[in-house]
Amino acid sequence: MAKQPGLEEYSALWTAIHIAFGDFAERQFALTGEKRFIRAARWAYSTPLKKSTIWKADLGTRCICAARLGELYCEHGSDLEMPALELARAIHDAYWDVLGANERLYQRSPFRESRERLQARVNLAVARIIELCVYLAERSETESANWRQEAFMIAENGKSRMLREELALAERFPPPEIPPALCDAEKERLSRLHKIYAELAAHRRDMIDQSLLDEFDTERNELRLDLEQIWAEMEDWGDAARAYVSVRRDEAIQWGELQWDMFQRVAERLGERVALISISRLPEAVFLSVLRAGWEAPEVRIVFLPRERLLRCLHVYDVEILNRFSHPPTNEWQGLGEALFAPLEPLLADVDLVYFFPHGPFHQLPLHALTVNGKPFIERWAVAYAPSVSVLESTLSRPKHEGTVLVMGYAPPDDPRKRLTKLILKEASEVATYFHTLPVPPEDANAEMLRKHGESARLIHLSCHGKFDHQDPLNSGIKLADGRFNARDWLRLRLRADLVTLSACQTGISDIRPGDDLVGLMRAILFAGSSSLLMTLWSVDAPTTRDWMLEFYRNIWSEDGRQIADKATAFRNATLELRKNHADPYFWAPFVLVGNFQ
The missing domain is CATH 3.30.420 (Nucleotidyltransferase; domain 5)
Incomplete structure (x- = not known):
């Protein structure tokens, strides 16, 4: 008879054997109705999870084991004759185990595709934990606040995670109060972190040696420790510095490190x-x-x-x-x-x-x-x-930039819809006039003009045609004089804009990837550095779009350039004004304001 392994020997093989035995016991219960089989299944699934060194073994197997235990509690809790609150906590802990093991896999994976799959794999666990937190909050006076906090945090932490990581690690503009030496040290560590991801991504996923992943883990953790020390020093330089650091730190937030603060x-x-x-x-x-x-x-x-x-x-x-x-x-x-x-x-x-x-x-x-x-x-x-x-929080933490206003309007001169072309160019002209500037001539409204002047502008307004590409969301973009300016092009910009307005069709649509990550213009422009953006969810009627845009700007800024309202209030006022004469939401509801409303 084989000797049962000790803590140091507990491996993925033994975990798999426990899972197989648990599955067998559940089938026997289904056939016989004998509760001893359910108790046996519970033992089989829970035993490997008590062995701490399993974290160093096969994390994928641990995920499966913890998920099986959670499902067992959900389906057969009454057969285990556990008190209701004890059962709820047991289910909660099992699914947290799923998140913990999955998080370790996520942190070790350099590939976007595999990270998306890992995020998607925990959707059921996240849903179960949310449901249990609400259940426990309703039944516990002393711990109700903690359970409600946890439900909110876990729901939010599963959203747009890769976008948050990109925003955290992207090139940013540190507040001037932070000493240059600290900024240079941070930039050097972040550059090395990017290099690690790039080196791993150059390898075929099915050919990566475990030692390379271990090396990745070690160097990544060392860089994080260095960055933590740098960020701790940065925080001593005032409120703006602390806000900057809080955005940078988001990349390191893991499922087990949720912070209510x-x-x-x-x-x-x-x-x-x-x-x-x-x-x-x-x-x-x-x-x-x-x-x-x-x-x-x-x-x-x-x-x-x-x-x-x-x-x-x-x-x-x-x-x-x-x-x-x-x-x-x-x-x-x-x-x-x-x-x-x-x-x-x-x-x-x-x-x-x-x-x-x-x-x-x-x-x-x-x-x-x-x-x-x-x-x-x-x-x-x-x-x-x-x-x-x-x-x-990332958009709120970006410093306000006092720059120029860039207005560009473009419609293909050979477009047979002459009335639409005229309306697009008229909108650009009237917006520019309101801000006492001139629009870029249509023939010059190209990518180079946007790159050259967009990075120094506080407001970018683009009146043009837009298109969402369902097959390749990063190819979604706006049509300029020299072709499509897509999401990949936006990602290469370094914006300081307070607002980017895309007065074009379907610019607000994004593809929702596994794990609730958005891919499209919204993600690209936020990553590029804009504090907020104004977009549309569907192809809109040009005359009403022009009316809405002008009303929106009049509500934010006076003719002498003073800000007289926040963007969200202006958004509401412009929408209600348009709705007076156009009751159909097709006309007044396509616009969305994303990011910093102030």
């Missing part, structure tokens, strides 16, 4: 009349959480929303809005707001602005057009969007 800091910075609403799609429901300045913890809700109803609303939205096939429109999709946001109304009674942090299919909907008690959300509240709270 960051979320509270963002809420406090926005003020007491601003609410943050995080939205996460669960298998048959939607998780909603509301956070405001001064709150110890968010308020959380799980709203039952069958998959069939959501798909039905998305289909109607696609037919009536995105493709304009159905007339007159029913606007049935707007009714989602009654289920999602009406229950939150008491929490928003004294709120002026709402930030939406969407998830999954909600990225593609104009949430501000959904109805609450029969009226569009934006009729009562100003609205802005961000891919996640961490991404929002």
